[in-house]
Amino acid sequence: MTLRDVAREAGVSLATASRVLSPGTRNVRASARERIMEAVDRLGYRPNLTAQATSKGTTRTVAVVVSDMQDPYYSTIAQGVIEGASPAGLIVTIAGSGHQADDDLGVVRALRGLSPQMIILAGSRRGDPRSREALVEELRAYETRGGRVIVVGQDELPFDTVILGHRPGGGQLATFLADRGYVRPVLLGPPPGSSNAAAWEDGFLEAAKLHSVDVSESDIHRAAPTRDGAYTLVRRLARHGLGDTDVLVAASDLMAIGAMSALRECGIEPGKQIAVAGFDNVVGAEDVTPQLTTVDLDLTAAGAAAVQLGLEETASRTVRRVEPTLVPRASTRQAGGRP
Amino acid sequence: MTLRDVAREAGVSLATASRVLSPGTRNVRASARERIMEAVDRLGYRPNLTAQATSKGTTRTVAVVVSDMQDPYYSTIAQGVIEGASPAGLIVTIAGSGHQADDDLGVVRALRGLSPQMIILAGSRRGDPRSREALVEELRAYETRGGRVIVVGQDELPFDTVILGHRPGGGQLATFLADRGYVRPVLLGPPPGSSNAAAWEDGFLEAAKLHSVDVSESDIHRAAPTRDGAYTLVRRLARHGLGDTDVLVAASDLMAIGAMSALRECGIEPGKQIAVAGFDNVVGAEDVTPQLTTVDLDLTAAGAAAVQLGLEETASRTVRRVEPTLVPRASTRQAGGRP
DNA sequence: CTGAAAGCGCTTACAG
DNA sequence: CTGAAAGCGCTTACAG
Numbered sequence: 001m002t003l004r005d006v007a008r009e010a011g012v013s014l015a016t017a018s019r020v021l022s023p024g025t026r027n028v029r030a031s032a033r034e035r036i037m038e039a040v041d042r043l044g045y046r047p048n049l050t051a052q053a054t055s056k057g058t059t060r061t062v063a064v065v066v067s068d069m070q071d072p073y074y075s076t077i078a079q080g081v082i083e084g085a086s087p088a089g090l091i092v093t094i095a096g097s098g099h100q101a102d103d104d105l106g107v108v109r110a111l112r113g114l115s116p117q118m119i120i121l122a123g124s125r126r127g128d129p130r131s132r133e134a135l136v137e138e139l140r141a142y143e144t145r146g147g148r149v150i151v152v153g154q155d156e157l158p159f160d161t162v163i164l165g166h167r168p169g170g171g172q173l174a175t176f177l178a179d180r181g182y183v184r185p186v187l188l189g190p191p192p193g194s195s196n197a198a199a200w201e202d203g204f205l206e207a208a209k210l211h212s213v214d215v216s217e218s219d220i221h222r223a224a225p226t227r228d229g230a231y232t233l234v235r236r237l238a239r240h241g242l243g244d245t246d247v248l249v250a251a252s253d254l255m256a257i258g259a260m261s262a263l264r265e266c267g268i269e270p271g272k273q274i275a276v277a278g279f280d281n282v283v284g285a286e287d288v289t290p291q292l293t294t295v296d297l298d299l300t301a302a303g304a305a306a307v308q309l310g311l312e313e314t315a316s317r318t319v320r321r322v323e324p325t326l327v328p329r330a331s332t333r334q335a336g337g338r339p
Numbered sequence: 340m341t342l343r344d345v346a347r348e349a350g351v352s353l354a355t356a357s358r359v360l361s362p363g364t365r366n367v368r369a370s371a372r373e374r375i376m377e378a379v380d381r382l383g384y385r386p387n388l389t390a391q392a393t394s395k396g397t398t399r400t401v402a403v404v405v406s407d408m409q410d411p412y413y414s415t416i417a418q419g420v421i422e423g424a425s426p427a428g429l430i431v432t433i434a435g436s437g438h439q440a441d442d443d444l445g446v447v448r449a450l451r452g453l454s455p456q457m458i459i460l461a462g463s464r465r466g467d468p469r470s471r472e473a474l475v476e477e478l479r480a481y482e483t484r485g486g487r488v489i490v491v492g493q494d495e496l497p498f499d500t501v502i503l504g505h506r507p508g509g510g511q512l513a514t515f516l517a518d519r520g521y522v523r524p525v526l527l528g529p530p531p532g533s534s535n536a537a538a539w540e541d542g543f544l545e546a547a548k549l550h551s552v553d554v555s556e557s558d559i560h561r562a563a564p565t566r567d568g569a570y571t572l573v574r575r576l577a578r579h580g581l582g583d584t585d586v587l588v589a590a591s592d593l594m595a596i597g598a599m600s601a602l603r604e605c606g607i608e609p610g611k612q613i614a615v616a617g618f619d620n621v622v623g624a625e626d627v628t629p630q631l632t633t634v635d636l637d638l639t640a641a642g643a644a645a646v647q648l649g650l651e652e653t654a655s656r657t658v659r660r661v662e663p664t665l666v667p668r669a670s671t672r673q674a675g676g677r678p
Numbered sequence: 679c680t681g682a683a684a685g686c687g688c689t690t691a692c693a694g
Numbered sequence: 695c696t697g698a699a700a701g702c703g704c705t706t707a708c709a710g
Binding site: 002003004014015018019021022047048050051052053054055056 | 702
Binding site: 283 | 383388389408409411417431432433448449450452593599603625
């Protein structure tokens, strides 16, 4: 079933059949158009996208690069992309590396060969300068051939970007906690290398300082940005004594949730003896006990915004922001450690 | 940067350059091979996968079709696929529909045009017979052109299949609950149309009957298979009184978690007055209070198994099974409603 | 409005 | 072992 078959069936040339089926519908006589569409239906013709791609140099496809399929942070962005792409008739393709160690570079390389119309980079690992350089170069080359690249999250790459609310969200959280009387926070973040987490941390520390809440380097602990990473870390911390810590502030809900379980197992009631706050507002954040105070990033909107941005032709680097919303819940309802 | 450039740079013909770079590495003199590889490096040549695809009719790509990106059920299978595909040098592409209403058919149609080497169908919506017919036809056509299709989950499609433990898992759970003394279960399932849920239900009911636990049609309630679906349903049920129900058995952890929150808000302590059990063992199942009893399906293994199966040439329909494991936790620790 | 022809970047018999 | 040539399925100036 090729276009040639359709053309023959409709009694026209390959060229006019192509003209009818391609998006940029050129002028074709109505009768011819009809016959062709009929033939398409009758034959069950399905255009070969890869052939279109080698001919036009691009596919009506948007590729999303994520670091970890399993992390709700990424799957929510992906969902937003799907929702944004669907009305535009674009099909979305999600690629992620299986191992933490793999950087985004390899994935982008493979993806480029597929000639998507745009690449949305949602991964947030910063990587060393060397591989960052290589990544940028790879993406630039892709742009040169007409591709669009959109970054979601980090604000450090020279491409059109959708910035999430990590920084202001961290700030809102710090202000909220200070208002509630919490003055001895301990931060649970990922190891260096995540620009999202860095923004969150900066935002938090800045606002904390403004409210005279002192957070020293020794109050910041780092672990793999997963449920288990935080769980293990907090078990260890609790063993050594959490001192007069009055609130645990995690870089993600997943980490916060792991932290809560660890506290509980160490005989510390989360939300009671020590408050807990997360980040992201994932499904499930309101189902743990106590319900988790967090910051909603509206990741779905961010994903959709990325597609929109990719559909536009921008003259220079364009940045779009998605605003965060503080979601206060029971895990920070008790008064602080000190009045 | 095309193969032609590489060939010129290496002083060979397009043909031999192609022979060196293609997987099925035919005999090429070592010196030529070296010069070509050098040229590839020097020029930063990246093969155009879509061109390869139109020429060979297939891409070294595996496409996964899911119903909902956000559901951990699907993202875990996807992760398994990625892990299975990576060593084989296949890049994976995940496609899902944004809306519940869209069936898998449209996605498969679009995907076919991309000529992946295999399509892994993880969606579990059964759809009406008509669209099922169309889906099968579409996939058959794809197979005819050399593609491989693997179904994960449902056992009702005429293709190679990886069967998950919904049926035996449901049975294990029923047996376990009966042993614990629970005799008045209420089931929380999705609306008809999910074959996974149907298998789970069958397995549960069959084993329950074996243990003289009676479950009538009126003990089975249905809602959207999401956290919110179950939450809303259980709020409603609780208002009308849950009677002497002693355990809520949900078709997924997500539903179970929503149910727990609903119970709690209605003044019923989950795990205490009414036990709760889930299915899937998602991240977070051990972080709710009480920790959730569930069944682990090993979805990662299933995803990897699907890729393996797709790599093999099977003579006739081949079925692989992944065994479920019961994970007893605190949410079913109390004695049953009746001794 | 429409067709014949060249071209997209690669692969693969076919003939040396 | 290697090259010239045909072909994959589609698109798009070019010339009617």
